Amino acid sequence: MVSYSKWLTAGLIAVGVAAASSGVFAAEQGLNEPFQGAFREALTGKTIAFVPVAMNFDLTEGWWAGLKKELKPYGVKFELRDPNWNTNAGAQAVTSLVSEKPAVMVIHNPDVQTYAKLLKRAEDEGIYVVQINMGSAYRSSAFVGANWIEIGERDTEAVVNACKGKSNKIAIVQGALSAAASAYTLRGVSNVLAKHPEITVVSSQAADWDAAKAKAITQTVLKQNPDLCGIVGFWDGMDIGTAAAVKEAGLTGKVFVATSGGGERRGACDLVKAGALDLDLSYDVPTQAAQMAGTIKWLLSSSDAKAGAVKGSEYTTLIPITKANAEAATTCWNLDDLKKEAGE
Amino acid sequence: MKSFRITQQEIVFVVFALLFLFCSLFLKGFLTSENILTLIQNVSVLGILALAMAIVVIGGGIDISLIAALAVPPGLVLQMVQNGHSLAGSIVTAFAISIAFGLINGWLIAFAEVPSLFATLATGIFLAGFGQAFLFQVDVVQWSDGMSGFDRLGQASVLGVPMPIILFALAALAVAFLLRRTRWGAYIYAVGDNYSAARVTGIPTRPIIVLQYVLAALIGCFAGLVLAASVNSMPTRIFNSTLIYDVILVVVLGGIGLSGGRGGVINVILGTLLIGTMLNGMTILNMPYAAQNLVKGVVLLAAVIADSFLNPRNEETAQQGDI
Numbered sequence: 001m002v003s004y005s006k007w008l009t010a011g012l013i014a015v016g017v018a019a020a021s022s023g024v025f026a027a028e029q030g031l032n033e034p035f036q037g038a039f040r041e042a043l044t045g046k047t048i049a050f051v052p053v054a055m056n057f058d059l060t061e062g063w064w065a066g067l068k069k070e071l072k073p074y075g076v077k078f079e080l081r082d083p084n085w086n087t088n089a090g091a092q093a094v095t096s097l098v099s100e101k102p103a104v105m106v107i108h109n110p111d112v113q114t115y116a117k118l119l120k121r122a123e124d125e126g127i128y129v130v131q132i133n134m135g136s137a138y139r140s141s142a143f144v145g146a147n148w149i150e151i152g153e154r155d156t157e158a159v160v161n162a163c164k165g166k167s168n169k170i171a172i173v174q175g176a177l178s179a180a181a182s183a184y185t186l187r188g189v190s191n192v193l194a195k196h197p198e199i200t201v202v203s204s205q206a207a208d209w210d211a212a213k214a215k216a217i218t219q220t221v222l223k224q225n226p227d228l229c230g231i232v233g234f235w236d237g238m239d240i241g242t243a244a245a246v247k248e249a250g251l252t253g254k255v256f257v258a259t260s261g262g263g264e265r266r267g268a269c270d271l272v273k274a275g276a277l278d279l280d281l282s283y284d285v286p287t288q289a290a291q292m293a294g295t296i297k298w299l300l301s302s303s304d305a306k307a308g309a310v311k312g313s314e315y316t317t318l319i320p321i322t323k324a325n326a327e328a329a330t331t332c333w334n335l336d337d338l339k340k341e342a343g344e
Numbered sequence: 345m346k347s348f349r350i351t352q353q354e355i356v357f358v359v360f361a362l363l364f365l366f367c368s369l370f371l372k373g374f375l376t377s378e379n380i381l382t383l384i385q386n387v388s389v390l391g392i393l394a395l396a397m398a399i400v401v402i403g404g405g406i407d408i409s410l411i412a413a414l415a416v417p418p419g420l421v422l423q424m425v426q427n428g429h430s431l432a433g434s435i436v437t438a439f440a441i442s443i444a445f446g447l448i449n450g451w452l453i454a455f456a457e458v459p460s461l462f463a464t465l466a467t468g469i470f471l472a473g474f475g476q477a478f479l480f481q482v483d484v485v486q487w488s489d490g491m492s493g494f495d496r497l498g499q500a501s502v503l504g505v506p507m508p509i510i511l512f513a514l515a516a517l518a519v520a521f522l523l524r525r526t527r528w529g530a531y532i533y534a535v536g537d538n539y540s541a542a543r544v545t546g547i548p549t550r551p552i553i554v555l556q557y558v559l560a561a562l563i564g565c566f567a568g569l570v571l572a573a574s575v576n577s578m579p580t581r582i583f584n585s586t587l588i589y590d591v592i593l594v595v596v597l598g599g600i601g602l603s604g605g606r607g608g609v610i611n612v613i614l615g616t617l618l619i620g621t622m623l624n625g626m627t628i629l630n631m632p633y634a635a636q637n638l639v640k641g642v643v644l645l646a647a648v649i650a651d652s653f654l655n656p657r658n659e660e661t662a663q664q665g666d667i
Contacts, residue, residue: 056476056483057581084476085584177633206633210585211484211575216386220627223382224373237484241575248499248506266486335481 042301044075046103051093053110055082058264065342066289094118109134112180123308128299139311142295146283147315148181152188155258158279159230160196162256166229171221172204173214175234185234211241218245236261236280243276269332272321280321286333352599352654360618367625387620388508389571394594394612395519396563403556404536404604405460409468411588413561416475417441418568419578425490446561450554472583485578498574520609537605597647
């Protein structure tokens, strides 16, 4: 009997230890979060197609690298169609993508009309369309991008302020006439000028996004109006020419140059630091890319949001780059580093 | 009868004089020494390019790849310096690439006998595409610290005269010397005027054609460096612009016949000044962009029509791929 009860005790202890240890084991395993598996599944193997107006410039290279950085780790596949400034080639790329059915199309429109019908067809086919920086007439699942009218307004307000007590003569250096971004910005400029009748616009010319043309126009305007107090430019990549003209005329600091751009370090912060530009409104490309990536994660993982069923906008919060923050490490970004982060 | 014929050069000069007079009288602030200097400075790069085009057109060809030669090698200089190479080494590399590019153009046209229009159209697209795909990170190549001092080439001035004007003048003198004072220059005229006759006379026609395109590429590279220095960056996207038409406009407008063998540096200078006056006047008038293009188009059309009246085509000068 003694030996029997001994065995029983030993058995009970063994069971108890086993039970206890299995309890400990369960705690080590952790809890299953019910949604992440489905999220990963929703992203893995999905294709994101990107149709910019062209690659090889800071904005589109930055968006592309930023999207890859955010989504590649989830097993998302990427496809790039580069129309290289050719609107027809872009429309063909979008058309062929509609039949290839990627999960998401990220579209940078060359104008308001060309892709509009194609994008609607894509969403009818179940492809989510995210439009970046330049929207089309068709409102798709998401628009992420700068509010050009706001950019025009804020740049002009800054120039008007800088002109207080001076000649009140300003010049406008537009982009390309065919580009909607340029036309929207011009509307913003007009909105502010309507409130300031004291301001005279001595020149409002299109420089075709071309630094050399911007310089030529600005030089002529400055020779005619040496007392000019400000210039509203439409893109920092072009207004490097505007700034060169101001510098050559020896008017740096006297003529306030306001413009906008993607906030890449060499193209934005360095120019503001050097005093070439006084205000550069940045639509911070990495943030835009992260917002697009977030939207794509949300769209792909939500079971209810069919393509075209929800429509929303994420206008970019602008970073005004001035002498005050141009030195700060986080104001601008750097394409090389972003590309490295994206594993390129 | 000969004395009644007026040359296009004279027509252009009269048009230029009238336009200049009109602007001086009716545009406030046009006729100041500062504005005139700005006017010339703004077309200096165009003028330098037109010198390159003039050499080729006088020699009976055309070089559509000139804008690629302007954009890519100088863009490479900025990119290499940005990546930490020395400025001198980068410039040597750029000129070496330009020479190689000119040799390829010349070989295609002189030896493979591809019409110059098609050969240079293709090589230009190739060079621009090569630059975009392999050489540049972004299409506006930015200035970097290693380039400091080099911007004087585009932004400094000597005795009040902006540097680009001086460089245009120097290039014009060099090209004028080549065309009028050297044997090679005479050969270029001979080849452009009548290729077969030149060949029969014993002129090394094929090497002369190669020489034209090498010179054009080198001058294009030089113009690109001046452009980059004056705007502190190299917008390589300029290849997609209409600049090449402006260059042809200057050459044709100035009175260098597209059939070859006629004209000289003076025509380039006249054409450049006429375009400069037009652009400057239209900017002062704050004329809308579309209207500016319309005016430029009408002027080019008039120049081409005048060219075909004054330099009529005949079997002797007609060539395959002639434009």
